[in-house]
């Protein structure tokens with residue numbers, strides 16, 4: 151029996167869980183995936199948008215600008231990388247310049263500070279790799295970059311440290327309203343009862359809403375694909391470089407990441423499937439050709455991985471953050487497409503205000519601790535720090551991922567947080583083991599051995615990301631002993 155159940159552990163659900171963890175409430179988060187950030191929050195551009203793209207007067211516009219302003223504090227509290235590197239929207243012709251002027255007016259109306267229209271020479275001085283055919287750019291110094299999955303995981307970890315319970319691989323399958331005004335939530339594993347339900351299920355926001363008898367909105371998934379370049383190319387630009395937006399989205403960007411890589415994408419393709427995270431040759435070719443328009447020297451090789459994420463586009467054309475019409479104890483945080491990563495901390499505040507409006511003032515916990523310490527990276531330590539930590543724990547002297555210089559000590563630390571961590575992807579997102587040039591080709595078996603040793607999960611049951619994503623089928627020795635033939 152919980153006071154509040156949050157459905158979905160993306161950046162929105164995790165932000166809400168952390169925000170509400172300040173109060174004396176029993177809270178659980180139910181997540182279908184095997185970790186936080188299993189949906190769009192793990193596969194996006196990682197841009198903390200300044201806020202000039204959103205239509206003035208929308209919830210999106212307000213929460214974008216409010217969320218952006220909260221990032222310095224939140225990322226400091228949670229020990230998550232965040233850099234205000236600023237963003238540029240490039241114009242290559244008169245029509246583009248007209249678009250920039252429109253964005254500038256819109257941004258000012260939305261309350262975005264320090265926007266400026268720059269002439270070509272200033273743009274090229276700032277970013278020499280940009281196409282010399284540029285004629286002007288909109289400069290937004292409040293734009294930034296972060297690691298979207300690290301932030302989501304950090305929010306979830308901090309919520310868990312403050313008493314929130316996380317249930318991964320618990321897919322919500324139906325919701326029943328009980329006579330005592332409570333809700334029974336039936337998941338793929340067990341049932342839960344709660345007084346209040348918060349719907350933060352991303353592209354499944356309308357599915358969850360329908361389960362509760364509310365079909366007031368529909369979500370349309372819209373896919374975006376990306377190419378991530380090796381660190382070698384991470385310095386090609388230092389700001390985030392956009393082209394003018396279209397009615398399908400903010401367009402293809404070229405940006406450095408907080409981890410020193412270079413990211414290009416996304417495209418925007420409507421899809422029917424709510425779990426469609428496949429990339430396509432045409433999609434990747436399109437984003438490469440568009441990115442070349444911004445940075446003509448972008449190499450054709452050097453890409454170390456490709457991925458895709460799904461935007462949750464609501465038919466209402468805005469974020470849906472409100473109590474459901476069927477019961478005020480079901481609160482939607484749905485249709486959170488871009489700029490949802492940026493807006494997430496402000497969405498959490500909004501949900502808090504709605505809840506307070508319904509339930510009255512909530513009682514604060516005296517011992518809420520907003521601080522979370524991330525895993526200290528061996529790679530970033532100086533020589534003395536390295537010697538010291540290896541002396542304290544020899545596991546930090548064993549390099550497991552050679553591309554990213556990740557030690558066994560860091561992997562063991564990742565397995566020992568309050569969140570249930572037991573997949574190779576979960577380790578990757580916490581330590582970067584497997585994120586380098588070889589993409590886990592060398593270190594995955596070693597990581598599996600450590601998971602087996604630390605958690606007692608037999609090797610053949612360890613998965614990449616839960617469900618049926620097992621990595622090995624069994625031990626060849628056992629197979630041969632049982633009479634199998636190779």
Ligand SMILES: Cc1cc2nc3c(=O)[nH]c(=O)nc-3n(C[C@H](O)[C@H](O)[C@H](O)COP(=O)(O)OP(=O)(O)OC[C@H]3O[C@@H](n4cnc5c(N)ncnc54)[C@H](O)[C@@H]3O)c2cc1C
Nearest residue numbers: 158160162182189190191194197322352374489490491492
């Ligand atoms: C291509 C792309 C680029 C983007 N770029 C940016 C950007 O640069 N900046 C920005 O601000 N925003 C960006 N966004 C938007 C941002 O990623 C999203 O707004 C944000 O991640 C939404 O978070 P969420 O928690 O609502 O959804 P999600 O992260 O999708 O989380 C929802 C969670 O609910 C879970 N779930 C679903 N159904 C169930 C169920 N039945 N039971 C239990 N759990 C369930 C899912 O597994 C998932 O983990 C981008 C989005 C995309 C797709």
